Amino acid sequence: MFRPEKNAARFAHSAARMQMPALPTEDFIESVTKVVQLNLDWVPQAEGEQSLYLRPFMFASEIQIGVKASDYYTYICLGMPVMPFYPQPLTLWVSPTYSRSMAGGTGDAKCGGNYGASMIAEAEAHRNGCTQVLWLDSATRSWVEEGGTMNFLVITESGELVTPDLNGRILAGITRDSLLKLADSHGLRPVERPLAFAELCEGITSGRITEALACGTAAVVSPVVGIKSPEIDLTVGDGTPGAKTLELRAHLTGIQFGTEPDSHDWMRRVG
Helix, strand or coil, X not given: CXXXXXXXXXXXXXXXXXXXXXXXXXXXXXXXXXXXXXXXXXXXXXXXXXXXXXXXXXXXXXXXXXXXXXXXXXXXXEEEEECCCCCCCEEEECCCCCCCCCCCCCCCCCCHHHHHHHHHHHXXXXXXXXXXXXXXXXXXXCEEEEECCEEEEEEECCCEEEECCCCCXXXXXHHHHHHHHHHHHHCCEEEECCCEHHHHXXXXXXXXXXXXXXXXXXXXXXXXXXXXXXXXXXXXXXXXXXXXXXXXXXXXXXXXXXXXXXXXXXXXCCC
């Protein structure tokens, strides 16, 4: 399993934001471990990029219709074999209308409402020939936040791996954190800071931004080759996945599949 302690901490943080009880770390890890043990036959071999995807979740299960925090909750963890979530490079749509989160909202929590609010923008993206949405801040629509249900990063010609800082509206992705820690070994300087949409567009146009990528538990590392909106249609680099993006993806998946050294002690053996 990949970084279960970090996943447990994020689950607890999200639960607290939703006024739900925190599941103790040891209970979380025990539950996901048992799901893997019960489904060992479904764990793919290292060849290819299939995986056993785990989805722990919790919901209120008290019999009442009032608008209040529940006194009873049900916790479930599902395990399912999956193929790569985005097998092809991504083109992201900048919606002129919809937003994912706002200051003081639930943007940094992994909760169902965030996904529900994103569906209409995702449909808009598909109508415009794009894979997913590039979310901008809701207040000014001038700052880059996330890519669909993923964190968003760019690589600059000066060797920086830049991603928007955790401002309370962005999910603290575990894959994001992992890539920032792997950056040095690929000659990249990890940088967390606000990323203006105007800077992104200018950087892609001028060539100062050479690669873009999105990352998440399901998406792993997905190259971004285009950015579109009603006003722009930008191609990142030469329109193919960037070399550093592919290096980072190969390094991370190599750790996950046991073909690369786990120098950060991220993996937990099961079985």
